[in-house]
Amino acid sequence: MTGTLAAIGAGLAVIGAGIGIGMVGGKAMEAIARQPEASGDIRAGMILMAAFVEGAALIAILLSIFVK
Amino acid sequence: MSRFAFFLFLNIFSIGILVAEQDNHSGNHDTHAAYDPAATAIHHISDGNVYTILDAVTFPLPTILYAPEKGWDIFFSSVFHAGHHEDGHHSYNGYVLHHGSVFRVAEPGFPMEGSVELEGFKHTEEEVNGKKTDRYFVNYQGKAYILDSRSTLDGGVLGGSLTSFYDFSITKNVLSMLMVFGFMFWAFRTAASRYRNHPDSAPKGIQAFLEPIFLFIRDEVAVPFIGKHKYMKFFPLLLSIFFFILGLNLFGQIPFLGSTNVTGNLSVTFIIAFIVFIVVNINGNKHYWQHIFWMPGVPVPVRILLAGVEGMSLFIKPLTLMLRLAGNISAGHIAILSFIGLIFIFGNAGQSVGGGVIGTFMAIPLTLFMMAIELIVAFVQAFVFTILTASYIGAAIEEHHHAEEHH
Numbered sequence: 001m002t003g004t005l006a007a008i009g010a011g012l013a014v015i016g017a018g019i020g021i022g023m024v025g026g027k028a029m030e031a032i033a034r035q036p037e038a039s040g041d042i043r044a045g046m047i048l049m050a051a052f053v054e055g056a057a058l059i060a061i062l063l064s065i066f067v068k
Numbered sequence: 069m070s071r072f073a074f075f076l077f078l079n080i081f082s083i084g085i086l087v088a089e090q091d092n093h094s095g096n097h098d099t100h101a102a103y104d105p106a107a108t109a110i111h112h113i114s115d116g117n118v119y120t121i122l123d124a125v126t127f128p129l130p131t132i133l134y135a136p137e138k139g140w141d142i143f144f145s146s147v148f149h150a151g152h153h154e155d156g157h158h159s160y161n162g163y164v165l166h167h168g169s170v171f172r173v174a175e176p177g178f179p180m181e182g183s184v185e186l187e188g189f190k191h192t193e194e195e196v197n198g199k200k201t202d203r204y205f206v207n208y209q210g211k212a213y214i215l216d217s218r219s220t221l222d223g224g225v226l227g228g229s230l231t232s233f234y235d236f237s238i239t240k241n242v243l244s245m246l247m248v249f250g251f252m253f254w255a256f257r258t259a260a261s262r263y264r265n266h267p268d269s270a271p272k273g274i275q276a277f278l279e280p281i282f283l284f285i286r287d288e289v290a291v292p293f294i295g296k297h298k299y300m301k302f303f304p305l306l307l308s309i310f311f312f313i314l315g316l317n318l319f320g321q322i323p324f325l326g327s328t329n330v331t332g333n334l335s336v337t338f339i340i341a342f343i344v345f346i347v348v349n350i351n352g353n354k355h356y357w358q359h360i361f362w363m364p365g366v367p368v369p370v371r372i373l374l375a376g377v378e379g380m381s382l383f384i385k386p387l388t389l390m391l392r393l394a395g396n397i398s399a400g401h402i403a404i405l406s407f408i409g410l411i412f413i414f415g416n417a418g419q420s421v422g423g424g425v426i427g428t429f430m431a432i433p434l435t436l437f438m439m440a441i442e443l444i445v446a447f448v449q450a451f452v453f454t455i456l457t458a459s460y461i462g463a464a465i466e467e468h469h470h471a472e473e474h475h
């Protein structure tokens with residue numbers, strides 16, 4: 001039973017990370033379309049922010065793995 | 069187009085080999101009657117004391133073990149005579165090899181000196197203190213002897229538990245690290261000698277591959293985050309981290325070569341993240357520590373609150389570095405293994421040929437897709453680790469001339 005709940009928790013974490021990374025990527029694309037000359041800086045910032053969002057989700061997923 | 073066809077062929081070929089390998093795994097063990105995709109995936113991504121290629125060639129590795137009441141045991145893991153599923157057929161000085169890992173027999177009565185022939189292994193799940201625990205047994209002369217837990221230092225938090233012996237062996241992961249280290253050393257020495265001998269000619273060979281990456285790390289990571297004047301002090305660290313992680317990521321992607329999962333191993337990423345933690349905090353200046361423990365420009369109650377939050381983030385930053393890399397790389401390996409596992413789920417562990425064929429046709433495009441994604445992930449994760457390291461270092465050594473404006 002706890003295993004099932006952990007799996008649901010992992011899924012929820014992935015939904016959150018998906019929304020977050022989607023927003024980061026979408027806004028970055030908008031910014032690049034507005035200001036193509038700044039695309040290098042924006043892309044670096046985008047990857048950094050996506051990594052932060054992903055880090056939060058990964059902690060949740062790993063916690064759900066270790067709950068037995 | 070022909071390149072794509074070649075890649076497809078390589079992929080189908082690799083799946084074929086893996087199928088043969090897993091068939092061996094599921095066929096020979098009465099304890100593994102039903103196919104368990106999760107256990108198979110975990111076994112394939114974990115570290116081991118033997119290096120097996122395609123379940124056919126098993127390379128012995130130096131095994132260095134220490135038990136407090138017994139002393140050191142140093143030998144080659146070939147003494148175990150590893151067979152299918154990386155299970156050893158012989159014991160040695162009270163140690164046995166199960167699923168590629170060395171275990172110690174904890175029960176008295178088992179011969180603690182010399183080598184004896186074993187009859188197989190047994191695996192049960194038991195409830196201890198309301199927690200499910202895996203128990204492993206070795207069969208010897210009709211009796212099952214319990215095995216001590218695998219040697220871990222995590223105190224049982226990450227699935228292991230405290231045990232009676234320590235394992236300092238050159239394992240599969242250590243060997244992979246040494247090989248990648250050797251390759252990197254050769255590659256950079258080759259490039260360096262070309263720069264020395266032909267300083268004015270265009271880059272060639274391995275140098276032409278390394279130079280753009282080198283410049284990219286300098287111009288997009290080190291200089292913008294750390295600053296033009298200070299980056300040279302940390303540039304070697306950033307490059308070492310980047311190329312070490314990239315090399316190990318890509319090495320783990322090669323089919324047939326044991327598909328080692330070094331950067332997906334929490335112990336490895338812990339050490340890399342720990343080095344980053346030390347470097348960041350040793351180089352942190354006055355402003356950095358002030359911003360952590362006594363944030364300027366905010367009321368005192370908020371300062372106390374922020375000191376707690378910032379103090380926690382001091383440790384959370386390297387912790388997420390460690391988890392992100394290990395999680396991403398392990399997830400990629402597990403996804404590929406799970407897609408290959410479809411063949412056995414549909415094929416009912418070798419009972420239904422038709423299902424196996426359907427599973428194979430599902431597994432080929434999915435595995436191809438995952439392998440392509442994993443190539444990107446290998447680069448992105450190495451880059452993310454480096455860029456985050458650079459940003460942490462940059463934040464620690466930054467001079468705040470207008471600190472009050474921020475808040």
